[in-house]
Amino acid sequence: MFGLVPAYFAAGSFGSLPALLAFRAEPLAHLRPLDIAVIAIYFGMVIWIGFYLKGRSNTSEEFFMAGREMTAWIAGLSFVSANLGSLELMGWAGAAYQYGILATHWYWIGAIPAMLFLGLVMMPFYYVSKTHSVPGYLHLRFGEHARILAAISFATEMILMSGVNMFAMAVVMKVVLGWSLTFSILISAAAVAIYVTLGGLRSAIFNEVMQFVLIWGGALLVPILGLIQAGSVAGLKRQIIANMHTDSYFHMWRDTGHFASNPMGVHWTGIVLGLGFVISFGYWTTDFLVVQRVLAAHNLRAARMAPIIGSYFKMAVPFIVILPGLLGLVLLQNPDGSRMQLVGQDVVKSCTADDSASQVDAADCAAAMSKTTLPADYQQKVLTGAPGTELHSYNDALPLMMVRYMGPGLLGLGITALIAGFMSGMAGNVSAFSTVWTYDIYKPLINKQGSDSHYVLVGRISILAGVIVSVGAGYLVQHAHGIMDYVQALFSFFIAPLLAAILMGMFWKRATAPAGFLGLLLGIVSSVGMFIYVKMNPAGLATIALSPDAKPMAENLYRAWWAFCIAAIVIFLVSLVTKPKPVAELDGLCYSCTVLPKQEPVPFYKNVWLWALLAVCIFAALNILFW
Amino acid sequence: MHGSGIPIWFFIGVLLLIYGVMILGYGVFELATGSYPPLVELTNLHTPIWWGGLLAALGLLYVVKFRPGRAS
Numbered sequence: 133m134f135g136l137v138p139a140y141f142a143a144g145s146f147g148s149l150p151a152l153l154a155f156r157a158e159p160l161a162h163l164r165p166l167d168i169a170v171i172a173i174y175f176g177m178v179i180w181i182g183f184y185l186k187g188r189s190n191t192s193e194e195f196f197m198a199g200r201e202m203t204a205w206i207a208g209l210s211f212v213s214a215n216l217g218s219l220e221l222m223g224w225a226g227a228a229y230q231y232g233i234l235a236t237h238w239y240w241i242g243a244i245p246a247m248l249f250l251g252l253v254m255m256p257f258y259y260v261s262k263t264h265s266v267p268g269y270l271h272l273r274f275g276e277h278a279r280i281l282a283a284i285s286f287a288t289e290m291i292l293m294s295g296v297n298m299f300a301m302a303v304v305m306k307v308v309l310g311w312s313l314t315f316s317i318l319i320s321a322a323a324v325a326i327y328v329t330l331g332g333l334r335s336a337i338f339n340e341v342m343q344f345v346l347i348w349g350g351a352l353l354v355p356i357l358g359l360i361q362a363g364s365v366a367g368l369k370r371q372i373i374a375n376m377h378t379d380s381y382f383h384m385w386r387d388t389g390h391f392a393s394n395p396m397g398v399h400w401t402g403i404v405l406g407l408g409f410v411i412s413f414g415y416w417t418t419d420f421l422v423v424q425r426v427l428a429a430h431n432l433r434a435a436r437m438a439p440i441i442g443s444y445f446k447m448a449v450p451f452i453v454i455l456p457g458l459l460g461l462v463l464l465q466n467p468d469g470s471r472m473q474l475v476g477q478d479v480v481k482s483c484t485a486d487d488s489a490s491q492v493d494a495a496d497c498a499a500a501m502s503k504t505t506l507p508a509d510y511q512q513k514v515l516t517g518a519p520g521t522e523l524h525s526y527n528d529a530l531p532l533m534m535v536r537y538m539g540p541g542l543l544g545l546g547i548t549a550l551i552a553g554f555m556s557g558m559a560g561n562v563s564a565f566s567t568v569w570t571y572d573i574y575k576p577l578i579n580k581q582g583s584d585s586h587y588v589l590v591g592r593i594s595i596l597a598g599v600i601v602s603v604g605a606g607y608l609v610q611h612a613h614g615i616m617d618y619v620q621a622l623f624s625f626f627i628a629p630l631l632a633a634i635l636m637g638m639f640w641k642r643a644t645a646p647a648g649f650l651g652l653l654l655g656i657v658s659s660v661g662m663f664i665y666v667k668m669n670p671a672g673l674a675t676i677a678l679s680p681d682a683k684p685m686a687e688n689l690y691r692a693w694w695a696f697c698i699a700a701i702v703i704f705l706v707s708l709v710t711k712p713k714p715v716a717e718l719d720g721l722c723y724s725c726t727v728l729p730k731q732e733p734v735p736f737y738k739n740v741w742l743w744a745l746l747a748v749c750i751f752a753a754l755n756i757l758f759w
Numbered sequence: 760m761h762g763s764g765i766p767i768w769f770f771i772g773v774l775l776l777i778y779g780v781m782i783l784g785y786g787v788f789e790l791a792t793g794s795y796p797p798l799v800e801l802t803n804l805h806t807p808i809w810w811g812g813l814l815a816a817l818g819l820l821y822v823v824k825f826r827p828g829r830a831s
Contacts, residue, residue: 166781166785169781170781173777174774176776177770177773180770181770184765188760188764191765206767282819338767338770341767341771342767342770342771342774345771345774345775346774349814352811353806357800357804357806360801360804361800362800481767534800535798536799536800537800538799538806539785539789539795539796539799539802539806539807540777540785541781541782541786541811542782542807542810545778545782576760645763658777679769681796
């Protein structure tokens, strides 16, 4: 469940996760028996749930769609939880430490409008068409070729993401707790394999909801105690301005008028078009990993309400992610009492030996540190290897804050929340993979005549196979570090063209099957092409992002925007010269050709539009408040 | 969870109740013995007691409200 992280961090923090493997004498935290007990109970609980749900996952509808009987609350929490993994938590806490509340864009404009759009406009189509997957919708709208292309690319992405996710979890556990990579990978893979194989999507959803509660139970203490220690929000703001000599850490929009005016090197057009529209809408409305959760709702009203409920929780997540990062700026201290300054992963790597037998290259380390704001005397201490002068990366901000406030038991709860995030992320990947593999690859291409129980068996086997391939992919990443950047970038390759295909398919009845397939294909090819172009020629970033001041974050936003435009233009042009489907065949697939089922009257407080409107008001107020 | 069977909220209640009791228990032990973990900040707030108590209370509420067999 890398969710939105890879697109933004492909060239940044978690893009260099393998670098975290650099040898550290001491892990960040030491677990006590009480902490171990807390973690063990969590593992026991998920296995128990898996065995309990096995008896309720016998038909394909139960196994792949959780029986379509989830309430709006469960589907909504699962929906938002599918994007609340540990990498997201740690990565964005680190980003907040680095960039301030600019990072909040990825939680607000990068999610809320798209979630509301899914609930209000798109969900009826997905739900009424009774499709099992997003590639399934493409099949109905654009035919077999588009489905197969989307299914194969999605399945590949899911399985590789799962592997990278697993490896990333193992690396974090090694850094935070000192656990071996193999131990973390095997334990988590075995637990996920057991509970998802037994209970299918229902089991994955149960664990996502549980993870959501655990994350709040485990991480909420950090901002509460941090604010007490910092002397409220006013105290935090005062200290950050005193330390950093700028108030830009508290403004989301004010400094985005030019690429050079903000530390992310982004422009508001990139945030609005690239993030707020293409990436956000692409992820939240067409990525099957999250859409599958909403499709499991027990009726259309619940399916529409689920993303709207999720939007409220999504707006609250910065409290446990962004705020700890900001608090870290003023509260984290070195053992000698001085303010701790976190640095980039590249600096940590340069100044840390790869293993206990090797030496740090002092010149490399000095050169890397010279680009930071670390005080000169501290740099000298690091170079001489003085005790207590270990460097920490931005990504360590959240674990460091946890260790700062959480004693035995509470620390175990915090670590359990991180593990739960990793595991439910992996479960989400393999359950989505299993559905797409079974319905959109195996069934149309290999065995069209299988019985229902046969497809359930194929689903269970594909989960096991998916976990095994994921473990293999995890080890592959460990031994070929460069692959990680590419695997993480996969996410951004598919999502923008897919959004163009689905939006034009839903809202333009003239869009034709060949156009949908070609638009999807050329959109993916152009996205990959832009990625390779910038990889081979870093100066190309200025071309993609339209400014010499743009930074890698901006490239991700603009690449998505251009890929979307290319796919949309191709679909438009090819549709003009090819024959469209008769309108009668577009019932349930295209907005203007579908009579949506009338919903039973409900009291005003259950009206989806009311809650969506309230969410819009809160969203607007938050953006104005932190302008 | 719609339909029959044990609701997810019951599982969550069980987990929170167990965690709450464990953390609260440790907090009471900490308070009684006066032995606080080194390097942990704000131990004077006795966080394990009130946070553990909160988790336990929430867990108990969910266990009772969503216990198997209870009509919804």
